[in-house]
Amino acid sequence: MRSDLYIDGQWVKPINGGSSKVINPATEEVIHTISAATAEDVDIAVDAARRAFDKGVWPKLSGADRATYLRDIANGIRARVKEIARLEVIDNGKPFPEAEWDITDAAGCFDFYAGLAEQLDNDPEEPIALADERFISKAVREPIGVAAAIIPWNYPLLMAAWKVAPALAAGCTVVLKPAEVTSLTALELAAIADEAGLPPGVLNVVTGSGSVAGQAIIDHKGVDKLAFTGSGPIGSKIMAAAARDIKRVSLELGGKSPFVVFDDSDIEQAVEWIMFGIFWNQGQVCSATSRVLVQEGIYDALLARLIKETNRIRIGNGLDDGVLLGPLVSRRQHEQVVDAIEAAKAAGATVACGGARPDGFDKGYYLQPTVLTDVPLDSAAWVEEIFGPVVCVRPFKTEEEAIELANDSRFGLAAAVMSKDGVRAERVARAFRAGIVWINCSQPTFTEAPWGGYKESGIGRELGRWGFDNYLETKQITKLVSEAPWGWYIK
Ligand code: NAD
Numbered sequence: 001m002r003s004d005l006y007i008d009g010q011w012v013k014p015i016n017g018g019s020s021k022v023i024n025p026a027t028e029e030v031i032h033t034i035s036a037a038t039a040e041d042v043d044i045a046v047d048a049a050r051r052a053f054d055k056g057v058w059p060k061l062s063g064a065d066r067a068t069y070l071r072d073i074a075n076g077i078r079a080r081v082k083e084i085a086r087l088e089v090i091d092n093g094k095p096f097p098e099a100e101w102d103i104t105d106a107a108g109c110f111d112f113y114a115g116l117a118e119q120l121d122n123d124p125e126e127p128i129a130l131a132d133e134r135f136i137s138k139a140v141r142e143p144i145g146v147a148a149a150i151i152p153w154n155y156p157l158l159m160a161a162w163k164v165a166p167a168l169a170a171g172c173t174v175v176l177k178p179a180e181v182t183s184l185t186a187l188e189l190a191a192i193a194d195e196a197g198l199p200p201g202v203l204n205v206v207t208g209s210g211s212v213a214g215q216a217i218i219d220h221k222g223v224d225k226l227a228f229t230g231s232g233p234i235g236s237k238i239m240a241a242a243a244r245d246i247k248r249v250s251l252e253l254g255g256k257s258p259f260v261v262f263d264d265s266d267i268e269q270a271v272e273w274i275m276f277g278i279f280w281n282q283g284q285v286c287s288a289t290s291r292v293l294v295q296e297g298i299y300d301a302l303l304a305r306l307i308k309e310t311n312r313i314r315i316g317n318g319l320d321d322g323v324l325l326g327p328l329v330s331r332r333q334h335e336q337v338v339d340a341i342e343a344a345k346a347a348g349a350t351v352a353c354g355g356a357r358p359d360g361f362d363k364g365y366y367l368q369p370t371v372l373t374d375v376p377l378d379s380a381a382w383v384e385e386i387f388g389p390v391v392c393v394r395p396f397k398t399e400e401e402a403i404e405l406a407n408d409s410r411f412g413l414a415a416a417v418m419s420k421d422g423v424r425a426e427r428v429a430r431a432f433r434a435g436i437v438w439i440n441c442s443q444p445t446f447t448e449a450p451w452g453g454y455k456e457s458g459i460g461r462e463l464g465r466w467g468f469d470n471y472l473e474t475k476q477i478t479k480l481v482s483e484a485p486w487g488w489y490i491k
Contacts, residue, residue: 001087003034005041005207006190008048009200015040018208020180025093025327026317026364034183037208039216042175045204046222049146049173052201059143059171063120069196070117070169074110076192077103077157084157084188089318091184092156093326093365094281096318103185105447106161109463112447113169116468120170134482141472143171144248145224148217150210150238151186152230153179153329154284154387160186162451162462163227164203170471172225175204177214179230181330183207210234223247227470229286232456239459250460250470252286252452254385255413258406259289259442260396260428262419263297269440270298270418271305274391277416277442279313279369282328283389286457287414289442290386292393293402299395303373306393307353310369315358327365328388334365337388341370344381344392350374352393383409399424403431412454416442435461 001022004011018036023029037045052058058066077084085099092099120141128137149163160176167174178186190205206213214234218226218241225248228238235253242249259277261270277289294302318326328334341355354370367389375382375392382392396402406415415432418440419425429437435453438444445451445463452461460470485491 001032001184002187002191003032005035005037005045006187006194006203006205007041007045008204009194014038014208020207020209022091022184023181023330024090025329026090026319028331028363028365031090032184034187034207036180037206037213039212041206041208042213042216042220045175045206046146046217046220048201049175049204050222052199053143053145053173056173056199056201058173058199058202061171063117063169066169066171067114067117069198070110070114070165072196073189073193073198074107074114076195077107077110077189080188080192081107084185086319087184087188088156088182089326091182092153092329094318095323095326098281099318102155102158106157109158109161109447110165113165113468116166116465117169134480134484135478136481137476137478140475140477142475144471144473145172146222147172147174147225147227147471148220148223149174149176150214150217150226150228150230151176151178153182154281154286156182157185157189159229160189162229162467164189166462166467167227167471168202170468172471173202175206175217175223177206177208177217180207180209218242221245225249225471228252235458248470250462251458252462253413253456253458254387255286255288255411255453255457256291256383256385256409257287257289257411257414257416257434258291258293258409258432259416260402260406260418261292261294261298261302262399262417262421262424263295264420265298265418267298267302267305270302271309273416273418273440273442274306275309275313278391279310279325279389280443282325282367283391284329284333284387285443287436287443287445289414289416290391291382291406292391293396293405294393295402296395296397303352303371303393307371310353310371313369315361315366315368317364325369325389328367329365331365333388334367337367337386337390340381340384340386340388341372341390344372344375344379347376347379347381348374349376349379349381349392354389377405377408385411399428403428407431407433410456413457414438414453
């Protein structure tokens with residue numbers, strides 16, 4: 001486990017000597033200490049990224065050359081999947097097989113953007129048809145500059161990959177700040193990039209708190225682009241900071257996503273996707289389908305099955321075989337989710353199952369997977385993101401009612417619908433006001449497809465070619481090809 005900052009191709013100690021403890025959420029033991037950067041370290045990191053962009057070779061390389069580095073990083077991650085997945089488990093708490101998915105996906109993300117970097121080399125060939133034939137015009141895409149990537153703790157390496165891979169592919173240089181509670185794998189990413197021979201300053205990893213290191217990054221004049229995934233309130237701060245000097249900004253924020261299940265659905269299938277949609281990663285998922293709307297014809301049968309299966313989920317240390325639900329990431333997160341359940345009860349909700357610390361787990365931030373019913377529509381449990389293994393289930397009568405309930409939210413990240421009637425499912429999918437919609441499933445995520453939210457769930461899209469555009473400026477180059485005078489004063 002590494003503990004230093006990675007700046008300008010070097011492992012360095014923070015100038016003011018700050019540190020922060022790494023706690024294993026399964027045991028509450030301190031397993032390591034990492035550096036906590038301050039504004040002075042951020043200055044050095046941004047200067048390094050600035051130099052690597054303004055004077056270095058990185059943005060001038062062909063896309064094909066940059067792709068070679070990205071593929072080396074992908075292979076470097078792939079060569080160490082199990083080891084990095086283990087680090088993710090002891091840092092974040094998630095079950096090992098889920099961590100393995102994340103790390104494998106992170107490698108795939110670097111491969112994918114290597115492909116887009118190669119395609120960038122053909123960009124200038126695109127002519128623009130002009131009505132005025134005295135000119136020819138073309139559009140070229142160029143890297144934005146220094147990109148700051150600020151990420152949350154729920155998918156530590158994967159969230160880093162979603163930003164670092166397209167940024168590097170585009171020719172940007174990067175300052176990455178992982179979440180303070182889960183920084184271990186971001187430091188491994190730096191080590192892998194270093195082994196891949198990435199030029200100094202192209203990727204810098206600065207660990208530290210949001211209020212100190214994060215704030216210094218978003219306020220820094222040397223940063224051209226802020227790419228943020230995290231909570232809404234911090235998203236607002238990022239946007240305000242970006243507004244001061246017109247930094248480019250993309251935001252991936254929270255959600256309270258609905259899952260509408262019609263009564264022609266297979267109950268077994270519905271229950272499995274409902275559970276996956278809220279209990280994987282302990283429900284600490286921005287796109288978690290945490291509001292489940294079930295048509296009344298199957299409501300009772302589905303709820304009974306859901307409770308039975310939820311009670312059977314194996315809870316435990318993410319490193320143990322067969323565990324489906326690990327601890328929440330931190331004491332703070334555990335407290336917040338428990339408080340949300342208590343507030344739901346006080347507002348009149350019924351705890352249909354779960355709702356407490358599981359028996360036999362005195363240590364670790366464990367919480368039973370929880371199903372809430374009778375949740376008032378104006379209560380926080382129905383309206384606010386809980387970010388834990390807590391699902392609200394409620395019956396509905398008609399398609400119209402389901403769509404209205406689903407869209408009655410200030411968020412719009414994701415939504416899901418299940419029905420054997422393909423035309424209806426498609427119709428409902430179109431009616432959702434959300435950036436990501438699943439039909440007959442919930443959560444599968446693909447590097448090739450756009451990811452991001454409507455409304456207060458964010459601005460911009462990550463992943464796919466959309467995620468690449470986040471790190472590119474478009475330049476128009478227009479050439480006069482006529483010999484005739486312009487006619488302003490020479491007639
Ligand atoms: P958070 O907003 O508290 O922190 C996210 C990151 O921002 C961390 O690295 C933190 O250190 C940093 N930060 C905090 N204050 C800062 C400041 N003043 N200036 C700059 N940086 C600062 O979020 P979290 O608790 O880590 O993550 C949970 C939230 O993230 C949830 O709301 C969840 O929905 C959201 N999320 C969204 C997506 C998505 O793709 N839309 C994905 C994962 C998580």
